[in-house]
Amino acid sequence: AQKITQTQPGMFVQEKEAVTLDCTYDTSDPSYGLFWYKQPSSGEMIFLIYQGSYDQQNATEGRYSLNFQKARKSANLVISASQLGDSAMYFCAMRKSYNTDKLIFGTGTRLQVFP
């Protein structure tokens, strides 16, 4: 069965520093997609970044990058130059590529950025 694990319930980082949020996954499917979503206190879910299992390079989107280590089944999110507005819950998710877009979410990591 597919599973996503986020072992950090909470993380603190100082403004302008980089932070890594951990995510490991478990699947026997060769084709899958990995996602990160941000949920601020206002509640909406915001898509941040996507990594396909066959992508050769790590995904990057502005200050977000995904450290994809396929052999270790990890897909950590790296946020560079943290900003106060980055304080939020962050969810890692996985999708089977050959099936419909069913996303399986991790339990989330609460990131707090302090000045």
Added chain:
Amino acid sequence: DTAVSQTPKYLVTQMGNDKSIKCEQNLGHDTMYWYKQDSKKFLKIMFSYNNKELIINETVPNRFSPKSPDKAHLNLHINSLELGDSAVYFCASSQGTSAYEQYFGPGTRLTVT
């Protein structure tokens, strides 16, 4: 313009009542979803519709009935509400099964008393 909208944003009701949550997307997507986020923030898919047809139906009590009148709308009707139904319900949409991004609505916080 709001891409994925849900109404209402907040819903407080008593046990045993029947309620509906509406979702609309103006992105032209053909696939829509309902997710439930519990008090511990765990997010789990409930249903998925593609071109008005049900394609994912997770282990959800049959008190929950989704209805998709057209590709742009996916409503969720809940009968005989129970305390355990209290949660935030998110609607989302994507373009087809090859899409890698799902756009989420703002969520509906349901409180059953």
